[in-house]
Amino acid sequence: MDPQLFGFQYCPKEHRMLLDALASELQLVATAQFDPLREVTAVTHDSRVAGPGTAFVAVPGFHHDGMKFVPDAVARGTNVVVCAQLPAEFLPDVTYIVVPDVRIALALMARILNGKPDEQLRMYGITGTNGKTSTAYFLSSILRHAKRRVGVMGTIGFDLDGKIIETPNTTPEAPILHDLLRTAVEGGTEDVIMEVSSHSLQLERVAGMSFDVAMFTNLTEDHLELHGTMEAYFDAKRRLFEHAAAGYSIVDVGGEWGARAAGLIEATGARVVRVGCPGDAVDVRPENIATDLDGTTFDLVTSSGTVPVRLRALGGYHVRNALLAAAAAMTQGYALETIAEGLGEAEPVPGRLERVLNEDGLDVFIDYAHTTDALHSCLEAVRALSDAPITLVFGVLGDRIPRLRREMGTVAAAGADHIILTEDDLKAGSFEEVVADVAPALDEAGVAWERIDNRWDAIAAGIERARQGDIVIIAGKGHEKQLILADGQGAIHLDEMAAAKEAIAGRDPRVLDPREECEKSRHKLIS
């Protein structure tokens, strides 16, 4: 087994179980060469990490049918195969088990073989298009303030009390997920906060798990390449709440989809906490929001009382995320004062309207906005802070459909005074295609813009041309440290905080007008 296959050290631990006992937890359609006394120590969906004692689950993937990797798994020592249908010929000494849904079987087996770690932890699950990481961040600050030992799994990996274990996905495949949760249990973790992606719900990575609290941030267009329609995307997200039927569901009802989700969950008899906007008739809402460059204050108004909160994070969207975190903590019995103190202790969320501190009098922010709604929220949040001209350095993911690329352009043009269009992760697309879709939206809006392909140069140019008091927003990559090139070309290291600081340090002190500069270089290819 190559433990580096997943891009991180994945070494499944050994947990012994007789096949008979394991199979009794699955729905069996058929078996062949069944040996009930066979010992199973681990399960995997990837033949490359199979070994003696590992059951191999043949998953029909987007590119390959896992059945074609059965011989590879068997060659590495596997003697139990779980599949969707029996093959025409059986390999000698291999037990075959047919189940109705292999992905569900994979998740159930991984959970059982790891001792159902979710049952030994207080589990908080967060789903939604935007705000999952930030909400997790706020909630972890509250729980840590209450002296709980907390793990946070999501876009940034698995943070176990400050030690980050890299993960291949936001919500990893079940064998990795349960292995990590078991590690957390063994290390004394009490609470785990998990970002639960729509991919993971659709692909049954969390099947069988139970959550004490499930949270819904919002839903806007994203990931339709997998889900097809917004209805299907919504339906995938909504499934998280089936895993919290006995717990609490916290829903931001500020948007159309949230309100719908809350209604549907309530109809199942589950307990729902509605989080909303100032003035709303909901269970948890903010009042008296005030924000400046040092942070955001608001009153947290709940059915159990009101408490003032001060966040070090900037921007209105963080109020929504903090409210969800507060509501989640309330369901678990934490006092409002503890919640307010915990939120107050939260460091600014890395890459989510994160300020690049400097002595040049520039307000430079890094934000992870890479969807239209996120970009809108980001620009709106910054506009609420200041009337100064905004230079926006941004790109669009190459695998976004043309309509979404255009919409990103429209949102950018509506919120910024000067735009530098640059590369973001390209993956299946090319930057030429991105520019072809975004440029007409920028031109139509009449905003001053230019194209600088190289993202470092774009950041440097945005900062170089800014005058004292101006605002520069670098949107798209946030905390991430790499830029993914077009398919097959790999990725390159990119630390936007470092790039911005370097640009500020080397900045020409001459005062330049970004709009004049832009007129001069309009549509000019710089890189």
Ligand SMILES: CC(=O)N[C@H]1[C@@H](OP(=O)(O)OP(=O)(O)OC[C@H]2O[C@@H](n3ccc(=O)[nH]c3=O)[C@H](O)[C@@H]2O)O[C@H](CO)[C@@H](O)[C@@H]1O[C@H](C)C(=O)N[C@@H](C)C(=O)N[C@H](CCC(=O)O)C(=O)O
């Ligand atoms: C689109 C998607 O979700 N793809 C997932 C899918 O890959 P696939 O269907 O293409 O796999 P495949 O290559 O066809 O292979 C089929 C099966 O054969 C196995 N195999 C393959 C090769 C081999 O030698 N031996 C072997 O056994 C594979 O492990 C797989 O089980 O099945 C694989 C395992 O079964 C996943 O690891 C893979 O996630 C990849 C890593 C991925 O990037 N997923 C992303 C899109 C994702 O999940 N993202 C969400 C968050 C998104 C967001 O919110 O931004 C996430 O939770 O991270």
Ligand SMILES: Nc1ncnc2c1ncn2[C@@H]1O[C@H](COP(=O)(O)OP(=O)(O)OP(=O)(O)O)[C@@H](O)[C@H]1O
């Ligand atoms: N509640 C919100 N409503 C709208 N936009 C938001 C909200 N919270 C965050 N954002 C925007 O989304 C960006 C990403 O935030 P965050 O990482 O918390 O979300 P996420 O759901 O974890 O994203 P991803 O799934 O892409 O990792 C932020 O930088 C900000 O621009």
